[in-house]
Amino acid sequence: xxxxxxxxxxxxxxxxxxxxxxxxxxxxxxxxxxxxxxxxxxxxxxxxxxxxxxxxxxxxxxxxxxxxxxxxxxxxxxxxxxxxxxxxxxxxxxxxxxxxxxxxxxxxxxxxxxxxxxxxxxxxxxxxxxxxxxxxxxxxxxxxxxxxxxxxxxxxxxxxxxxxxxxxxxxxxxxxxxxxxxxxxxxxxxxxxxxxxxxxxxxxxxxxxxxxxxxxxxxxxxxxxxxxxxxxxxxxxxxxxxxxxxxxxxxxxxxxxxxxxxxxxxxxxxxxxxxxxxxxxxxxxxxxxxxxxxxxxxxxxxxxxxxxxxxxxxxxxxxxxxxxxxxxxxxxxxxxxxxxxxxxxxxxxxxxxxxxxxxxxxxxxxxxxxxxxxxxxxxxxxxxxxxxxxxxxxxxxxxxxxxxxxxxxxxxxxxxxxxxxxxxxxxxxxxxxxxxxxxx
Numbered sequence: 001x002x003x004x005x006x007x008x009x010x011x012x013x014x015x016x017x018x019x020x021x022x023x024x025x026x027x028x029x030x031x032x033x034x035x036x037x038x039x040x041x042x043x044x045x046x047x048x049x050x051x052x053x054x055x056x057x058x059x060x061x062x063x064x065x066x067x068x069x070x071x072x073x074x075x076x077x078x079x080x081x082x083x084x085x086x087x088x089x090x091x092x093x094x095x096x097x098x099x100x101x102x103x104x105x106x107x108x109x110x111x112x113x114x115x116x117x118x119x120x121x122x123x124x125x126x127x128x129x130x131x132x133x134x135x136x137x138x139x140x141x142x143x144x145x146x147x148x149x150x151x152x153x154x155x156x157x158x159x160x161x162x163x164x165x166x167x168x169x170x171x172x173x174x175x176x177x178x179x180x181x182x183x184x185x186x187x188x189x190x191x192x193x194x195x196x197x198x199x200x201x202x203x204x205x206x207x208x209x210x211x212x213x214x215x216x217x218x219x220x221x222x223x224x225x226x227x228x229x230x231x232x233x234x235x236x237x238x239x240x241x242x243x244x245x246x247x248x249x250x251x252x253x254x255x256x257x258x259x260x261x262x263x264x265x266x267x268x269x270x271x272x273x274x275x276x277x278x279x280x281x282x283x284x285x286x287x288x289x290x291x292x293x294x295x296x297x298x299x300x301x302x303x304x305x306x307x308x309x310x311x312x313x314x315x316x317x318x319x320x321x322x323x324x325x326x327x328x329x330x331x332x333x334x335x336x337x338x339x340x341x342x343x344x345x346x347x348x349x350x351x352x353x354x355x356x357x358x359x360x361x362x363x364x365x366x367x368x369x370x371x372x373x374x375x376x377x378x379x380x381x382x383x384x385x386x387x388x389x390x391x392x393x394x395x396x397x398x399x400x401x402x403x404x405x406x407x408x409x410x411x412x413x414x415x416x417x418x419x420x421x422x423x424x425x426x427x428x429x430x431x432x433x434x435x436x437x438x439x440x
Contacts, residue, residue, distance in 0.1 A: 113147075113267075113285065114288065114289060114292065114309065115248055115249060115252050116134050116146055116147035116249070117147060117285075117289060117439070119134060119147075119219065119241070119245045119248075119249075120132045120133065120134050120147045120148070120149050120219075121149055121436075121439075122241070123219060123221050123238065123241060124149050124150070124221060125436055126237065126241070127205070127221050127224070127230070127234050127237065127238060128224060128225045128226075128228075129205075129221035129222060129223060129224055129225065130150055130151075130222060130223035130224075130225060131148070131149055131150025131151065131153075131199060131221070131222040131223060132148070132149050132150065132219070132220065132221045132222065133145055133147065133148045133149075133156070133168075133218075133219070133220050133222070134146050134147045134148075134209075134217060134218070134219050134245075135161060135168065135172075135217050135218045135219075135220075136209075136216060136217035136249070137215075137216060137217055138160075141163070142160045142161065142162055142163065143160065143161040143162070143163065143168065143169065143172055143217065143218060144158060144159070144160055144161075145157055145158060145159050145161070146217075150199060150222065151197065151198060151199045152196070152197025152198040152199040153197070155196050155197040155198070156193060156196060156197050159193070159196065161193075165190060166188060166189060166190035166192075166193070167180055167183065167186065167188045167189055167190075167204055167206060168204075168206055168218055168220055170188050171206040171207070171208060171218055171220075172208065172215060172217075172218050175208050175210070175215050176208070177205075177206060177207040177208065177235055177238075177239060178204075178205075178206050179204075179205045179206075179230050179232075179234075179235055180203060180204050180205075181203045181224075181229040181230055182202070182203065183201050183202060183203060183204055189201075199222070200223075201222050201223065202222075202223050203222065203223055203224055203229065203230055204220055204221070204222050204223075205220060205221050205222075205230045205234060205235060205238055206218055206219070206220040207219055207220070207235070207238045207239050207241075207242040208242070209242050209245060209246040209249065210242075210243075210246055211246045211247060211249075211250045216246060216249065216250065217246075217249075219238065219241070219242050219245060221234075221238065266310065266313060266314070269314070269317060269320070270284055270285065270313060272320060273316065273317070273319065273320065276319070276320055277319060280316065280319075282439075283316070283389075283392060283396065284312065284313050284314075284315065284316060285313065285439075286392045286396065286439045287312045287313075287315065287385060287388045287389050287392050288309050288310075288312035288313045288388075289439055290312075290387075290388035290391055290392060290433075290437075290439075291308050291309065291311075291312040291384050291385050291388040292305055292308060292309045292312075293432065293433070293437065294384050294387065294388060294425065294428065294429055294432070294433075295308045295309075295381075295384055297428050297429075297431070297432040298384075298425075298428060304381075307352050307353050307356070307381060308356070308381045308384055308385065310350070310353050311353035311356030311357060311360075311381050311382075311385055312356075312384075312385045312388060314340065314344060314350065314353060314357055315337075315340070315356065315357050315360045315385050315389065316336060316340065317340040317343055317344065317357065318335070318336035318337060318338065318339030318340030318341070318342075318343060318357070319336050319339075319340075320343075321336075321339050321343075322336070334361070334369050334370065335370075337357060337358050337359070337360060337361050337369070337370055338358065338370050340357040340358070341354050341355075341357050341358035344357060353381070355379045355381070355382065356379055356381040356382045356385055358370070358371075358382075359371070359373060359378050359379055359382035360382045360385045360386050360389065361386070362374075362378045362382060362386070363419065363420045363421075364378070364383070364417075364418060364419060364420060364421055364422050364423070365418065365419045365420070367419075368420075375422075378422075383421075383422045383425055384425060386420070386421065386422075387413065387421050387422065387425050387426065387429060390412075390413065390416070390420070390421065391409055391413060391429070391433075392439075394408075394409040394412055394413075395409050395438050405435075406433075406434070406435040406438060407435075410429075410430055410433075413426050413429060413430070414426055414430070
């Protein structure tokens with residue numbers, strides 16, 4: 001199903017503002033001077049020369065020349081200023097356009113972990129920051145790092161920030177946004193988290209996440225790239241993003257609460273997978289994110305997206321029945337889709353995802369396993385997960401294969417279109433994924 005495009009606001013160049021400004025200046029300044037010069041040279045100057053007023057003619061001519069020069073200089077400066085202003089407005093227009101797209105994405109995210117991932121990465125991208133964090137209040141009233149992007153992120157996940165502690169804790173305590181472009185000269189800054197992560201914080205922008213007047217957490221971005229400073233415009237954009245993010249987090253947590261046992265058991269299994277096979281740590285969550293993005297691009301409804309998401313999370317669950325030695329044995333490894341299918345097919349909440357787990361290693365040309373299905377006989381969810389898994393294997397630093405860049409990985413997917421992968425899904429992937437979508 002084709003994806004319906006949202007009508008974008010026209011850019012400032014599209015509506016010809018620069019051209020109109022230059023034309024207005026030319027009409028208001030340059031044309032009158034040209035007319036005056038013409039009249040002076042053809043009528044006034046000859047009469048004055050007849051009367052012997054040579055000095056006056058010279059002075060007036062010099063003044064007219066200077067006026068013309070200054071007017072042309074003014075036109076050049078106005079043109080430059082207009083272009084700079086328009087470029088700034090275009091950047092703001094692009095960022096606001098991106099923000100509108102992101103808020104729609106937030107509303108469509110139904111699982112907190114997936115939502116936090118989207119919010120944190122979006123904040124980094126739209127504000128051109130090196131890293132970002134989302135901290136939410138826990139049951140003890142402390143802020144906890146729930147999602148972190150950037151260097152050393154794994155070292156901070158789950159750590160506590162007490163209210164009032166550091167710049168982040170101050171923002172939570174006061175319920176106010178804060179922007180610091182030189183943290184070393186701010187007495188509120190605490191370097192303890194940099195020591196834990198190895199990340200060096202230079203600048204920070206924090207905004208509270210507020211829903212119905214209650215602060216539920218903090219979103220922060222760190223270190224503007226290219227050694228630039230965060231601006232008031234950045235503050236306003238993050239504030240707007242936080243406003244939508246808080247509402248989406250609240251809604252997703254409500255969804256989780258109504259499906260708490262299902263969500264918690266899934267999370268327990270994902271954690272067990274990460275520790276059981278460290279080489280695949282985070283693999284299921286990354287595959288789930290890529291799978292949902294592809295499912296959205298295909299126009300699948302919310303319920304279908306949920307099935308794809310949880311199917312992707314559980315696609316390798318059969319590996320929990322292996323010991324480490326079994327995992328590296330190819331023939332035994334090929335049993336894990338069937339083992340995973342048998343594990344979840346009897347659970348009512350997981351039953352719709354069981355066919356995806358069973359078929360995610362089928363190949364489009366029919367040479368896959370365990371049943372040798374081909375083409376459209378392979379469930380769509382399984383074909384989506386298969387492509388997402390291949391992509392993650394190609395680009396992930398934790399993969400058993402040498403890591404590829406985005407362009408190389410995309411070329412590899414195209415090479416396998418029609419053989420291992422559904423060619424239509426590969427085309428859809430190429431049209432909707434960018435380098436920035438790679439999950440670290």
